[in-house]
Amino acid sequence: MSIRALWVVSHEKGESGKVRFSRRYPTAEFRAKSLAGAQYVAVPEDCVLPQLLLTELGQVDPDKPYIDIRDDCARQQRSPAVELCVEGPGGRTLWPVLTVTQGAIILACLPLVEAPPEPRPPLPSLASVSQGLALLSGLQDFLCGPGGKLPEPDVLVSRLAALPSVLLQVCPLGRPRDTPPPGGTVPTAVAPSPGGNQKQPAWKAGVHRGRAVVSVGLTEKVRSMQYGKSTRQDLWDVYGMVMCKCEVEGVLPNVTVTLTLPPNGSPLLDILVHPCVTSLDASILTACSVEENDGSAFSGPYKFPFSPPLELFRLCSYTSQVPVPPILGSYQLNAEEDHLKINVVLKLHESIKNNFEYCEAHIPFFNRNLMGNVDVKVSSGQLEVSKEKNLLVWVLGQKFPKSREVSLEGTVHFSGTVAGPADPLCTGLTTYIKLYFRIQDLTLSGCCVDQHSVQVYLSAKPRIVTTRELVSSEYYIWNSTGDAPVSSGLMIL
Secondary structure, eight states: OOEEEEEEEEOOTTSOOEEEEEEEOHHHHHHHHHHHGGGOOOOOOTTTHHHHHHHHTTOSOTTOSOOHHHHOTTSOOOTTEEEEETTSTTSOEEEEEEEEEETTEEEEEEEOOOSOSSSOOOGGGOHHHHHHHHHHHHHHHHHHTTTTSOOOHHHHHHHHHHHHHHHHHHSGGGOOOSSOOOTTSOOTTTSOOTTOOOOOOTTOOOOOOSSOEEEEEEEEEEEEEEOOOTTSOOEEEEEEEEEEEEEOOSSSOOEEEEEBOOTTOOOEEEEEEOTTBOOOOHHHHHOOTTSOOOSOSOOOOEEEEEOOOSSOEEEEEEEEOOSSOSEEEEEEEEEETTEEEEEEEEEEOTTSOSOOSEEEEEEEOOSSBOOOOEEEEESSSEEEEOTTSSEEEEEOTTOOOTTSEEEEEEEEEOOOSSBOOOOSSSOTTOOEEEEEEEEETOOTTOOBOOGGGOEEOOSSOOEEEEEEEEEEEEEEEEOTTSOOOOOSSSOOO
16 A cells, blocks of 8 residues: 655644644655546645644634534544545545544544545455554654653654654655554664765665675576577577675665676677666667677676665666577477387587586477376486376486486377377477576676675675576477477577
């Protein structure tokens, strides 16, 4: 749920109400306008709101115990959600306005109701109402302290001054979080730091306190379509992403991560960066894989200065054009009477580190009955038949043999009477092998993040953690004796 607006109103006897604090959330207001359409009612200005609110709560005009717009018997009361008549009797009303009263202080908020204005939904069905009341209750504890009594005026003023920072933590961008503010104290995560007067950005709910740790993870994924035919060109591509988690102190800390390539590494292309990156060389962003690669693309180092958010985020993503895929394969499948004859050869390229976290080849069979007898031998690893009897799983383990080549050969009978899974694409001999693998401390482009290249401008030296890995994604080897889907230069995924 979201909050459209929030107010703190004070009211002393014999005086008109005064807005001591207000906060509006334009993104939530835009959604409210979109949902309500022609029935949209705008949030009133702060100069008008106290009178409307106090009138509805019966705290003005003591000589008038009966007021039409409030006390008419035809009007249905739905406490604790009141409605404000923003256009007078018979005009439009603002609903539901939630209120919590503590002495001369009134806390009010207008939650976003994600339902048509008419007919009004029942209050118990609106999660935004209960969450809005929980937010007001937490703010009441923060302003008044554990005792529930109004503090001294100077203390209340200091807590109201801290309220913007508190809301950044407990209600960022108008979305209340589960953690309430601590009663009567300013949280250390939002307390002003002695280091300066940097303004807290709206997108950052707090600041980190504790030991500084910067974690940078580089993941490259490789896709491939291999056909095993001279008339059809094999396709592959590489795309990478850099994920960061920066637990460093300060409102707007400065961090720089540098990506480097080996002397013969392929330049990074199609680079996209997170909005928190503060500056970037224009040549980094202009290299595009769609254009002809004439060798003039920027080859690094790629420096990304940024002020990080608290959560894990993707610093950048890119593509890379590498000369060969990591594993080359050949798959031949032939139909003979009541069985299929299968032959598979996989070869690990010499430039790839022979040390997998895992490596498996899945060989599915579609539009056939379930498998019966399986007489297949492998030169390395183990072969398993899935419980569903429609998939062969070749577990290659963590290493290829010294020859870097493995093979699978044999026959598969389909003597079962139960039909297996159907696929309109993989009919006849149109079938494939799909590879799954992960290799730590390796990227196909050679891109890496050196620990010493991560710069954090802090007085205390942070702990730097960097990792990189290569992962398969949509890695197919099609049967060369059958038809296979192809496209003009683009992968079908």
